[in-house]
Amino acid sequence: MSLRGWTAHEAAVERLRSSYARIPAGSPVRLAKKTSNLFRPRAATSAPGLDVSGLDGVIAIDAAARTADVQGMCTYEDLVDATLPHGLIPQVVPQLRTITLGGAVTGLGIESTSFRNGLPHESVLEMDVFTGAGEVVTCRPGPDGEHSDLFDAFPNSYGSLGYATRLRIALEPVPAYVALRHVRFDDAGLLAKSIAQIAESGSYDDTRVDGLDGVAFAPGEYYLTLATWTERGGATSDYAGQRVYYKSIQQQETDLLTIYDYLWRWDTDWFWCSGAFGAQHPLVRRVWPRRWRRSDVYHKLLGLDRRFSIADRLDRRAGRALRERVIQDIEVPVDRLPDFLDWFDGAVGMRPVWLCPLVAKRDWPTYPLEPGRLYVNVGFWGTVHVGPEAPEGPRNRAIEGRVHELGGHKSLYSEAFYDRETFDELYDGDNLAAVKGRYDPQDRLTSLYDKAVKRR
Template structure:
């Protein structure tokens, strides 16, 4: 904490305040700066796990990979473990992480009991939820603020008990409407065909080919657990088998090995190359660094120009729509964007949160789609991304801000409660040392 404060004091007035971090899970570009960053190198660990209270005190820059390594020996995991190993706890809380337990546990910030925040004023404040909670205005505005109000340095979170294995059922649907109704029923009853459901997500591979993956925690190993860190690839197994068994550890990171399905862009799914690709390098942060090289040297764009292909628009987004509007969005997305597969992750917020106004108790479905579309010269203006934003708004949804956004200021403030953000920022960052959320998400400062 002393190094963090010293690094803050060393940043010149007027220079952007940013984290000095080597890894990132953000997909939006930002302006270059030569100013030093905040030294958070000492805030990457787990302070304490309390197996009796089922809580953990964790530093803000601790990755979920390290957090799970500390909790799982006690038979415990966080309420929500985002899909990628290097997502940090503080990042998931300020940036809205999500995973298959979100249909019953909400988003990561909803299991936070207490949080220390290093604010734009250079002070550390302890925040707690509830009407009588300390600095509750900051606590309730922090989710979806992306460092515009401060950075979490310590969080106390709830943990849940888990067994050793996860039993999976991959249920196919030909109709998106029936899939949406099934999601609603599972969210209400927490079961399917009389069997308990502990984790729920899905994949839309093509129109008429959609799957829900139903996960049930279990101590019974009815078969040899599958291994998708080797030659086999998890997302392909969804189409190939109706049931499966994973260790709880492998279930948590089932999407990380191939960055969902995006590792194919680097050849990591080619059988021959996969045999030569060391397992320790089959992980999302490695692919992210490779993507960074592509951006830096414009490799894909150069290859497209050489082959005479139209310019690509990068369409990397996670959006949420009310479950009843899922079929309408998928139909529109197929016609206007045409990108598949699409990840489906149901969620339900437990209470209202000021910066991301999901309706408490209403079922939403997060749709994740990550890739590029050949659109030609207009790609630089983001026509597909702008169309997605408009359609999501029409369907009563929102989109996450970890990637590019194109909203005008008025629309952005309406969607993300800009008035409240500004009021809280005046309290905790009166000199505006931290970049505003709009400038971060849209202006890329």
């Protein structure tokens, strides 16, 4: 992959400014893009948006300093293609290829290195943000950092404070391979204690752990996958072919992947969600083109289902109860993980679910996890037959309440139902409003509450 370069970047930013100038005064400002990794409804609009063409690449890599300057619309797939030849990767690489750098920072990305490196925004050294006032400001962290108030509030703001045009991020060195060990647990309490011990020591059975995540397949069947970076090669597994990665966790205790295949091990089958389209059936998989075994392809298929209500029509024809989409990622303190899993089994009953430990390095006001405290992200993505009340989101509302009771938080990439008072309490609404007022005085950008909760 060729680097975009500073001159091309500056030209793309100028096109962005020009597109802002063409939006009528008082009209909402939003990106002119058709694709998204979000799962909450967005209102269709024919109004002009911000031109982000040319803001989807890597500007420069400093291999000696282990940093990269990256445009906000650059996907992690393209970034990894640029950094891996240098033996480097971002400190956190979210699981899906088409997640963008700007999206992972203004939203919340996560992956198996998050137990030691935090979330993607914690490896950002500085960033340029295009604000609702039509200005590009360079933000840096720390008490003396320029525009540090915007830098601090930006994570979890989902475009309500502006859009990142450039991010300078820290990279880490990696070898060619990743050795995996899948460890089964029958007890959720022991699972949680083991996660805590690994996060504290950085090892398991005297073996270094560089990546840590897991899967809860059923009550009493939990696995942690321990990843160790290694230069020791050998026969590697290929989960972009006929085999399905998540099934291998139950089938074998150890595995070896290239670092590239490890980074995208979940993308090929969108964790396990590709099964809804038949892509895991051996006969279908043989004729399903390899290049189409990707999360963005499945996302488009899901969009067609939602557009034409295909699943709902089939359910009605078969006499099945109406479905509620339960697509969420939540974080709870590690010691409350058994409580949440036990409650989730009874109240929702969806399995498998993904488990990913994380530790925030510092306080981030718009997603205030306690710094230094170990949390576990629980990801669940599917539907539940609930009946005529499905449009009201009863399962999603119950999840929000339970997560709040357990001292956790919920990501906002999907549907949310909080009332305004609770939302502001959980996501530091007063500070968010104050920062927005400073950088978007004409209120051109949609507020976070309106984006995440209000139906439009």
